[in-house]
Amino acid sequence: MAGYKPVAIQTYPILGEKITQDTLYWNNYKTPVQIKEFGAVSKVDFSPQPPYNYAVTASSRIHIYGRYSQEPIKTFSRFKDTAYCATFRQDGRLLVAGSEDGGVQLFDISGRAPLRQFEGHTKAVHTVDFTADKYHVVSGADDYTVKLWDIPNSKEILTFKEHSDYVRCGCASKLNPDLFITGSYDHTVKMFDARTNTSVLSVEHGQPVESVLLFPSGGLLVSAGGRYVKVWDMLKGGQLLVSLKNHHKTVTCLCLSSSGQRLLSGSLDRKVKVYSTTAYKVVHSFDYAASILSLALAHEDETIVVGMTNGILSVKHRKSEAKKESLPRRRRPAYRTFIKGKNYMKQRDDILINRPAKKHLELYDRDLKHFRISKALDRVLDPTCTIKTPEITVSIIKELNRRGVLANALAGRDEKEISHVLNFLIRHLSQPRFAPVLINAAEIIIDIYLPVIGQSPVVDKKFLLLQGLVEKEIDYQRELLETLGMMDMLFATMRRKEGTSVLEHTSDGFPENKKIES
């Protein structure tokens, strides 16, 4: 025998963002801390070593912030002109930065004056990085050259002059001390090998390259320029793996999450997008107040720091997860009680009788099962239910109507109960997905309570409100129909073979929905 079948609750597609584990993860940050810098924040870099301080390059200063401090712990301001690209060494003790006048300066984190100054570039140096062996620095400049410097004796080792436009971004391989990559405004990304004097690989991005990123394994290269983010397979000789076009303005910065599973890109369109690195689909996106120039993630994604053109640094910290632990845990039955009898081994002559699995029924289903219709309706008209899940209420009303007992369930209510029903109607009557069911219910209510109208001011007011709503809706529908007619006319005069254009009908004209009395 079939058991009781619960009421089918109508499901509606959830509008807006879908909730996935990614949205949960990336939304789990506190409200951002805003720090005002002196100029556009061109670079943010986290120290790879604890306590994970970060260096912020803005205008002619480099600020070092601690993890939770809103004031800089340290400032390097010995620049004559704009500083660029302050980058930590792998051990977090040295910092290198380029500057507008073509100098590259190396700082000790604890010191104030530069340890080394590499002179050689003739124009602004926009990108600097340490190589994997920690003793060399790579720099790229607007004079189209890329230079490799030796730190101990502050000498220039190599110069590459293969780019034909400004070199604006670059990064060194984390595995091989001789390999590094630069991207230039001549639309190419080149990989250089310090042992060969020439580039070993060159890929054509198609737009001026604003940012490059190597995966920790060194196998994949990500380049950003124009509206595109492109992923290249280095092991296949620079084959294009995927081209992402999710921003609608130039992409300025790239960043990998600490797990390596997600790629983040920031753009001038004020958005940060998070991609999955397996499917290369956007899984999440953040909005910011201004165009984004720089982006960095702390160790374990604890902090997201974004620098913008208006000089504001936005710092978001992850919410601590320890909060839930604080709830006093109720003492549960011991494990023994759960396994009691479960480990009994079946003897030879025993007959096993399974207890039928008890099906869980919702409370309103239980009421309906026992034909307590008014009670079921009361249950779903409870404010907690009507606000959170109006579709359940509507489904129950529909089910009662199907059973032919809706009038019985609605009848015999006092002022308070009827105003519950009316509140619900007023709130949801005009929604197209609920309208057919609720109009029916409204008609029944009016039929039932017509004789007693005028006895309660509260209910009368609700009825008037409902009337106003219906009138408004009728006007609205009329307007819509007019618009539709106009559009039809336009389409007819255009006489183009453009197929049918889908026009948005909302709920089709409310039937002349009762004259509300009183």
Place this chain on the structure above:
Amino acid sequence: LNFRRAVFSADSKYIFCVSGDFVKVYSTVTEECVHILHGHRNLVTGIQLNPNNHLQLYSSSLDGTIKLWDYIDGILIKTFTVGCKLHALFTVAQAEDSVFAIVNKEKPDIFQLVSVKLPKSSSQEVEAKELSFVLDYINQSPKCIAFGNEGVYVAAVREFYLSVYFFKKKTTSRFTLSSSRNKKHAKNNFTCVACHPTEDCIASGHMDGKIRLWRNFYDDKKYTYTCLHWHHDMVMDLAFSVTGTSLLSGGRESVLVEWRDATEKNKEFLPRLGATIEHISVSPAGDLFCTSHSDNKIIIIHRNLEASAVIQGLVKDRSIFTGLMIDPRTKALVLNGKPGHLQFYSLQSDKQLYNLDIIQQEYINDYGLIQIELTKAAFGCFGNWLATVEQRQEKETELELQMKLWMYNKKTQGFILNTKINMPHEDCITALCFCNAEKSEQPTLVTASKDGYFKVWILTDDSDIYKKAVGWTCDFVGSYHKYQATNCCFSEDGSLLAVSFEEIVTIWDSITWELKCTFCQRAGKIRHLCFGRLTCSKYLLGATENGILCCWNLLSCALEWNAKLNVRVMEPDPNSENIAAISQSSVGSDLFVFKPSEPRPLYIQKGISREEVQWGVFVPRDVPESFTSEAYQWLNRSQFYFLTKSQSLLTFSTKSPEEKLTPTSKQLLAEESLPTTPFYFILGKHRQLQDEKLNETLENELVQLPLTENIPAVSELLHTPAHVLPSAAFLCSMFVNSLLLSKETKSAKEIPEDVDMEEEKESEDSDEENDFIEKVQDTNNTGLGEDIIHQLSKSEEKELRKFRKIDYSWIAAL
């Protein structure tokens, strides 16, 4: 299975039930059918155990015989011929050599209970003419008769009377419900009666749901009764348990109620039995009950009210909306079953395979409620997908419509709901079809609706990085001048889609969804539409409501032929080019089998059924048979099943294997090829076609012809929708010409033609008569009507072609 109360064997191991002309023996444990007792030549109306020998069973039938069976071996022991129609059978242990039966006396509405003396004789066939009258003016149904207290009295009810006949005193006392006539109790007619096995107590069920327990009825004055009321609708059947401690009752609510000690307070329920309880019976051993339900099901229930077994036949529904379908996987017949369910019924084993719950809602069995109806269903992609449409229409404007798509799951061997679409159309869906082409990479479904649109749904990949999912979405919406879409059909290779909009057939390219061409026959709304198959795939067939069958050639975009045939059912054979059409006339339904390439039918069977045939389907055979005769070749690969209005499922087959071998006796019988259920009726013998009737119909049609001839060109022009007409200037001269032409032909041709035709008819008739003489031995008169039909279509064609050439030439030019 639910025609009469089921009967348990003495040891409760078997259960017997009547099933059409047969008695079926089921095991109560395994639900398997053990024996089928063949022998009666008409409906079996009653079965009872032989009270003297518990291994024997009596059965009575409308053919006027009582038969005694050995049910363990399934052997017929004796036949008693009574000689009048028996409507029910009762046995009483005390009356050893006689049984009781309900017979019908002269007037159609008066039934009598008689006792039939069964003579003792060793011969197989015995005449039992010795009837003695017991009770008069009783109800036909055996539920209204009960023998009580070891056969001391018999109680019968009818309308407002309870009559009790005492065998010893030979008197009848009659009790009337006094309040029966006043309005308030207008509905307390008796519906059924049961007697306590040991005490003097009669329980009667009433229309208004009350059960009355009568006591002390020996005295006409001092009788008393008590009321038990739980049912809110009519009590369908009552039964006392063997010891008499509890009373079982059932009704429309499909709840079995057990009243303990005959009091209102002690009652127990077994709810949700699925359908109205028709009969309740109790096993003699007392450990089992069984309930027969209106959906052709018997449920065996334990003493503690736990259902233990279900014997399910083909569910009879009030109306089959979905039509007959064949599940491509199981080769089972699929149609509406229980409310909101789709049943899969195996024709080979005559067994219900399973029920698929489509609507998935609690079924409230109440009179006057508008239920959600399962209106359409279709299989697609070799049984991988199932599409169903359900609707509920309370008022004109309030339509609830839902389309569900089910995917076949190999693991669970069943269908799983994949997509649910609310309100796929604004109005009722009229047709549903899948694209079944073999190479199609994407499952495609088309729905046509009364709201004037047809929609194309495709399966899309819904998966993202978190989950894998597929779902159906709407791909294309097409319409044609706001006409209601009535039918849709895919061609065999899936490249073309034909959608009919009232009178117009439109052909769409299934890749680009562009309108390719339209056919307009203005011969009434299109009722059926199908593409030809295999070698005939260039033809499109349409049957209209005005009784015209048209065949269009898709290559030349012109009408190939048409015939006047009031087609009710048109079904293409999946394994061959053949198409079966069943036409409806005043006399009965006729079957025509033809190939689309030629208008001449392959095979005609007149008068397959008196009733209207509602649905038909070709069932592919597992093993192809080889009929050498040309007329039956269409049956080689598949079998044709059809369903009539009275829910009889019939099929065609040649008579029997041994006769098949001799070529002379190729007599086609619409014969039962299956073990029966009540709905497999034997379709009888050939009906001789009467010449008068033929002539009548011929005359009718002859009269009709000139009428349609009168103004064909004018009406053609006037009735063709304006949008398919070229400019008036272009038409004008053509129009005038056609008018002139028609006048000429009329004066010149018509009369001779009519004469010709009549002459031909006469010669035909004589030919037929000759045929008859020749074929007297064979009694083979198939193919009688086909010439005539052909003749008609020919002459009609002549006329129609003439004007079609003129009118449709410009269509080709477009």
